[in-house]
Amino acid sequence: MLLMKDIVREGHPALREVAAEVSFPLTEEEKKLGQEMLQFLKNSQDDELAEKYGLRGGVGLAAPQLAVTKRIIAIHVPDENEKYYSYVLYNPKIRSHSVQQACLAGGEGCLSVDREVPGYVVRSERITVEAFDETGKPFKLRLRDYPAIVVQHEIDHLNGIMFYDHINKENPAYLPPDVDVLG
Ligand code: ZN
Numbered sequence: 068m069l070l071m072k073d074i075v076r077e078g079h080p081a082l083r084e085v086a087a088e089v090s091f092p093l094t095e096e097e098k099k100l101g102q103e104m105l106q107f108l109k110n111s112q113d114d115e116l117a118e119k120y121g122l123r124g125g126v127g128l129a130a131p132q133l134a135v136t137k138r139i140i141a142i143h144v145p146d147e148n149e150k151y152y153s154y155v156l157y158n159p160k161i162r163s164h165s166v167q168q169a170c171l172a173g174g175e176g177c178l179s180v181d182r183e184v185p186g187y188v189v190r191s192e193r194i195t196v197e198a199f200d201e202t203g204k205p206f207k208l209r210l211r212d213y214p215a216i217v218v219q220h221e222i223d224h225l226n227g228i229m230f231y232d233h234i235n236k237e238n239p240a241y242l243p244p245d246v247d248v249l250g
Contacts, residue, residue, distance in 0.1 A: 069107040070120055075134050076179050083227040086129075086136040088158045091203035097137065098201045101155035104128045104141035109153075112143065125178045127217040129224030132179050140221040144214045152214045156198035159222055162207070164191035169212060169247040175220060175230040184231045186239025189246050190219045212249055 075081055089097055111122040130139040143153045169192035174185055193211040196218055200206060210218055220230055235241040242248070 068110070068120075069103050069133070071122060071178075074128075074132050074178050076181060077229065079134065079179075081131045081134040081136050082179060082224065082229065084131065084136045085227055086131050086138045086225040088138050091157075091199065093157070093201060093203070097139065097157075100130060100133070100135060101139055101141060101157065101201055104130070104133070104139070105143060105153065105155050108141055108143035123178055127221040128178065129221045131224050131227075138225045140218070140225065142214065142217055142221065144217045146212065146214055152208070152210065154198075154208070155201060156196065156208075156218075157201065159196050159198040159218070159225075161191075161194050161219070161222060162197050163195045165193035167192040167247065168243070168245070169216065169249055170242070171213070171216060172248050172250045174234075175216075177220070177230055180229070180231075184234065186231065186234035187242050187246075187248075188216075188220075188230050188233045189243065190216050190233075192247055194218065196222075216249070 126144040
């Protein structure tokens with residue numbers, strides 16, 4: 068099982084690379100990695116397991132965070148109705164996004180960043196993502212608000228982008244007009 072020691076932290080070159088697409092059929096290793104990434108997120112949200120293994124709670128994880136520069140992400144994230152979006156996405160692509168933007172009131176965090184970075188990270192409020200599952204079957208997710216923000220954060224990791232790259236340098240508390248502040 069994956070543990071915090073398996074997650075690389077900022078400064079590691081894998082976090083700044085553009086990750087490569089996977090090809091299908093996946094290798095056993097690629098399938099196992101996706102499954103383990105999702106399991107890590109579930110474990111990290113289980114109070115007992117998180118305490119036992121010293122896991123920081125996470126809702127999303129990208130393969131480059133494990134120093135594997137391939138286009139694989141996992142999410143295990145609730146919406147405002149506690150409906151869980153629990154998926155491994157291979158080669159995810161944002162097909163469309165809303166003009167409306169949103170950000171989290173408390174800013175964002177990252178399992179690869181061991182410090183608080185204050186500031187608003189403005190993203191699309193709604194996205195449509197296409198991806199492949201581990202069998203190579205394509206699927207589509209329509210997401211809004213928190214789950215949409217988490218997927219955008221994870222896809223950024225596949226392009227070497229960290230969440231704080233989006234924060235206004237002069238004024239981290241700057242918010243453009245008409246951005247929905249969530250949570
Ligand atoms: Zn992250």
